[in-house]
Amino acid sequence: MEFEGKAVVVVGGTSGINRGIAEAFAAGGARVAVASRSEQKVADTVAALQAAGAAEAHGAAFDVRDAGAVVEGLAGFHRAMGDFDVLVSGAAGNFPALTAEMSVNAFRTVVEIDLMGTVHVMKAAHGFLRKPGASIVNISAPQAYLPYEGQAHVCAAKAGVDQITRTLALEWGREGVRINSVVPGFIEGTEGADRLAPTEEAKAGVISDIPLGRLGRAEDVAGMCLFLASEMGAYVSGQVIAVDGALYQRGSGRLGSMIGEMLRGAKG
Ligand code: HXC
Ligand code: NAP
Numbered sequence: 368m369e370f371e372g373k374a375v376v377v378v379g380g381t382s383g384i385n386r387g388i389a390e391a392f393a394a395g396g397a398r399v400a401v402a403s404r405s406e407q408k409v410a411d412t413v414a415a416l417q418a419a420g421a422a423e424a425h426g427a428a429f430d431v432r433d434a435g436a437v438v439e440g441l442a443g444f445h446r447a448m449g450d451f452d453v454l455v456s457g458a459a460g461n462f463p464a465l466t467a468e469m470s471v472n473a474f475r476t477v478v479e480i481d482l483m484g485t486v487h488v489m490k491a492a493h494g495f496l497r498k499p500g501a502s503i504v505n506i507s508a509p510q511a512y513l514p515y516e517g518q519a520h521v522c523a524a525k526a527g528v529d530q531i532t533r534t535l536a537l538e539w540g541r542e543g544v545r546i547n548s549v550v551p552g553f554i555e556g557t558e559g560a561d562r563l564a565p566t567e568e569a570k571a572g573v574i575s576d577i578p579l580g581r582l583g584r585a586e587d588v589a590g591m592c593l594f595l596a597s598e599m600g601a602y603v604s605g606q607v608i609a610v611d612g613a614l615y616q617r618g619s620g621r622l623g624s625m626i627g628e629m630l631r632g633a634k635g
Pocket of ligand 2: 381403430458459552555
């Protein structure tokens with residue numbers, strides 16, 4: 368798919384799945400901007416986007432928990448690129464922790480990044496979206512609709528993200544803006560997968576749950592984002608779409624209890 372001339376913003380786009388998404392748009396010739404907290408990760412990713420074929424590459428360092436910094440960062444992207452054709456919001460934090468054992472601040476931290484971060488990004492971007500025509504993708508997680516032990520914080524936050532997706536599809540659909548959530552499967556080589564299944568044995572357990580027989584790849588998720596951003600996705604909005612090799616047809620599977628077992632085991 369060609370994205371020449373399109374302005375694409377990927378928040379949380381400097382590692383893992385989201386960086387793969389940003390690179391896929393760059394390879395399609397888009398003008399791409401990425402943001403995350405680390406200046407170094409932003410600089411490395413901007414260089415990688417240029418190498419991947421981006422017509423332009425921009426970057427900014429900010430924390431999605433800081434609403435003012437998000438406004439400033441996205442305003443900078445708008446000055447550089449004009450109205451956004453595509454916005455991907457995927458900044459997230461996660462760690463395995465049982466609810467009774469984690470502090471209130473630990474729970475709040477994930478809600479602040481995943482849920483309030485999404486609110487900040489949506490609100491700051493609204494005035495900069497191409498209307499009609501913009502396509503927004505929120506990067507969600509299976510925790511939004513499946514329970515996983517040791518993940519109540521992420522479950523609560525990502526469920527909120529998906530409801531924002533559905534609600535803004537109504538509110539902003541009137542302006543010709545589409546919004547969908549993409550739910551990655553278990554994606555190889557990512558921070559998210561390594562935190563929840565840190566051993567080879569744990570990963571093998573997850574793989575044995577995946578009907579398509581392999582872990583996902585960042586490019587699998589990127590393919591869905593490109594589709595949703597293209598004319599082929601012009602009538603898709605308000606949807607939560609998993610790209611998971613059919614893993615979540617089994618519910619939360621082994622991982623649903625494995626994280627809890629790992630945490631209880633660590634306690635002795
Ligand atoms: C219990 C923990 C904890 C842990 C942190 N906390 N890690 N509690 N178990 N493992 C607590 C701290 O003690 C503190 O509470 C509070 O959380 C905030 O911690 P900080 O370290 O001060 O937060 P901060 O520096 O802002 O870092 C945020 C973070 C960090 C979420 C804790 O891990 C991070 O930056 N993550 C970004 C990368 C990431 O998580 N990627 C994976 C995304 S995968 P107190 O009470 O002590 O102050 C994903 C879904 C994957 O989202 C799904 C796969 C199927
Ligand atoms: P990752 O590599 O840790 O990516 C997270 C990105 O968000 C990084 O660019 C990170 O950069 C940025 N970020 C984190 N906290 C931020 C904050 N407070 N403000 C601004 N940026 C922040 O994780 P990943 O595993 O690829 O996950 C990417 C997305 O996919 C997440 O939304 C996750 O929930 C979802 N997901 C992942 C999997 C999986 O298998 N990995 C499965 C389902 C869903 P900085 O550190 O520089 O801030």
